[in-house]
Amino acid sequence: DGGITQSPKYLFRKEGQNVTLSCEQNLNHDAMYWYRQDPGQGLRLIYYSQIVNDFQKGDIAEGYSVSREKKESFPLTVTSAQKNPTAFYLCASSVGTEGEQYFGPGTRLTVT
Amino acid sequence: EDQVTQSPEALRLQEGESSSLNCSYTVSGLRGLFWYRQDPGKGPEFLFTLYSAGEEKEKERLKATLTKKESFLHITAPKPEDSATYLCASPPAGGSYIPTFGRGTSLIVHP
Numbered sequence: 461d462g463g464i465t466q467s468p469k470y471l472f473r474k475e476g477q478n479v480t481l482s483c484e485q486n487l488n489h490d491a492m493y494w495y496r497q498d499p500g501q502g503l504r505l506i507y508y509s510q511i512v513n514d515f516q517k518g519d520i521a522e523g524y525s526v527s528r529e530k531k532e533s534f535p536l537t538v539t540s541a542q543k544n545p546t547a548f549y550l551c552a553s554s555v556g557t558e559g560e561q562y563f564g565p566g567t568r569l570t571v572t
Numbered sequence: 573e574d575q576v577t578q579s580p581e582a583l584r585l586q587e588g589e590s591s592s593l594n595c596s597y598t599v600s601g602l603r604g605l606f607w608y609r610q611d612p613g614k615g616p617e618f619l620f621t622l623y624s625a626g627e628e629k630e631k632e633r634l635k636a637t638l639t640k641k642e643s644f645l646h647i648t649a650p651k652p653e654d655s656a657t658y659l660c661a662s663p664p665a666g667g668s669y670i671p672t673f674g675r676g677t678s679l680i681v682h683p
Binding site: 500502503505508510516518548557560561564565568 | 608614
């Protein structure tokens with residue numbers, strides 16, 4: 461089955477540690493996205509990538525980094541510079557940037 | 573600035589009590605609208621794309637409609653399993669590559 465996967469489902473880290481969230485898709489989509497979702501805040505875009513080896517900052521990119529070395533993969537690193545990293549992180553992909561997005565199951569990150 | 577506003581923020585219904593959710597938008601050069609369903613602790617699930625005013629799409633108890641200024645998600649005779657947050661979003665417009673999401677309507681259907 462085609463789809464988009466995120467791992468792990470739950471992640472716990474100590475403050476000051478970098479952590480990388482995985483996102484893989486086998487939908488052959490060119491565009492991929494990372495969102496952060498906090499209660500009452502809706503979806504906020506962190507980074508997006510229209511094509512391999514290219515990505516752009518979204519609205520809240522500070523303290524995060526990404527790479528897009530393969531079409532299928534778009535990992536997100538939450539660095540120690542992110543002041544409030546505890547959140548639910550969602551990865552999505554779409555055929556192009558104008559089409560509907562397909563989301564992964566999400567990773568809930570807790571930093572203490 | 574493109575904006576997508578959903579109302580109400582929360583809606584409680586009795587099983588079988590039909591109602592509608594609203595998504596209004598102020599998007600330049602609108603080229604469609606998306607509806608998603610999100611269950612607690614899960615990623616949003618794509619439901620519909622509406623491309624032009626007057627268009628309607630249905631899936632089970634859900635029917636989405638689109639006018640020039642807003643979209644409605646009609647829920648007919650809802651069941652408890654329809655409880656979820658429903659999100660709408662406009663695709664990128666005006667040179668942007670980023671979709672605009674509303675904050676969602678949290679729907680609870682009581683048995």
